[in-house]
Amino acid sequence: MFVKVDHPVAGKMTQPGFPIKFSETKGDLSKPSPLLGEHTEEVLSGLLGFSDERIKELKNSGII
Numbered sequence: 001m002f003v004k005v006d007h008p009v010a011g012k013m014t015q016p017g018f019p020i021k022f023s024e025t026k027g028d029l030s031k032p033s034p035l036l037g038e039h040t041e042e043v044l045s046g047l048l049g050f051s052d053e054r055i056k057e058l059k060n061s062g063i064i
Contacts, residue, residue, distance in 0.1 A: 007032040040064050 003017045010032075018027035044050040044064075058064045 003029055005029070005032045008035065037064070 001017050001019070002014050004012055004014050007013050013032070015029065015032070018029050021027065041055055044055050044058075045052070050058075055064070
């Protein structure tokens with residue numbers, strides 16, 4: 001029920017595994033939770049359509 005993962009800051013840690021088991025779906029939790037802001041650029045560009053220039057502006061202004 002519990003799995004060990006390597007967290008980039010906390011090191012090796014144990015976290016609850018996926019509680020429901022399906023025959024054809026792995027439900028693997030071998031990766032730790034993302035760090036704060038780890039996927040910010042990916043979300044802004046991929047999901048929200050922000051340009052690279054706009055993302056740089058947000059970084060330079062301290063918003064992200």
